[in-house]
Amino acid sequence: MSDAAQLTISEVRAAAEAVKAAIDRHLAAVSAPAEADDADVVTAYEELAAAAIAYDQILYEVYDEVTPFEVPGDEGPGAYTGPEHPEAISVLIRRDYLITDPKRLRTQAERVESSLTPGADPEGGITAALGVLFGEYEPDEIAARCEEFGLEEGDSTLWVAATEPTEPGEWLPEPFEGADPQLLICRFDVSEVYDDEVE
Template sequence: MSDAAQLTRTEVREAAEAVKAAIDRHLEAVSSTTTDDDPAVFAAYEELAAAAIHYDQLLYEVYDEVTPFEVPGDGGPGSYQGPEEPEAVSVLIRRDYRIVDPRRLRAQAERLDDSLAPVTGEEQGVTAAVGVVFGEFEPDEIAARAEEFGLEEGDSTLWVTATDPTEPGEWLAEPFDTPDPHLLLCRFDVSEVYDEDDLDD
């Protein structure tokens, strides 16, 4: 067996193990939730769906076989149920940061806003600094310069959902109502969890 063939079969095995791990995480999320529409359950569902699709694709490419399961996203439970031709989309972004260097964050804020007095003693002035920095820079720039601002990137996700056209200001009073997963057109996640799973495999 060539090295390339062995590598490909190894990838199938790794994909199968990833499905098993995703099943365990999904079961844990489902069995421990106490609320409806728990985002942890949905996230685990999406992770399981992605792992199953990846495994199914590799299995077909290498062995010309398929799984007996309905692949989520192809009309199964939890799949997209919005309009085929949406008139508008909403882009929902969440990025988490740990404040690992409060004084660096405050120093950046003081450079931007002369009215901020330098902090002394144990005071760190994080709350005001966050408002200044995030008010001055676009989210993408903060993500690119996180370390410069004393921040450490955590998990992030971007959802694109189908929505109805709205008038200016119509949804601003409640901008972050729980999004309907059945209107999700696509999502993109960045997390160290995936890297850790790869290492475990």
């Protein structure tokens, strides 16, 4: 093995040791009694993030492998490139549902909106019923009570993304046009696929 190769491998090992040390410092900082927004915790977090990014990069260069860690601000593909201190954020939510019981869905809508003809063909009145229910209830309430409405939860995701302050109504004509993954600060996904992976 050449000296250059040995040096590169030792650099990978050194980067790994740096991550381990950063984890110890971070754990010590977060477990010590302190006030909220403790500067030591923030510093330890930033050092851990930097060490993890450095290790991931050199691991890829030498072994063509990556770690399973995603650090906000990472320089990898699709990484956050927005401002460190955004002036505003957008919260983008997608929830998918299967319509498992059209009759129940229609019945719930009829309870809310008297103009819907009771007993009408539920298959033919689904779109009207959906409009009534989603106009009446908050999305979080529908998610919590979806079975009552004849719905079954599918995958869902919530994105918190940096954005520029806007005037009222400015983006309403095309609300999702500016959904840029590189402005994504964090995301939270719910899917059965993750349950399958755990099993």
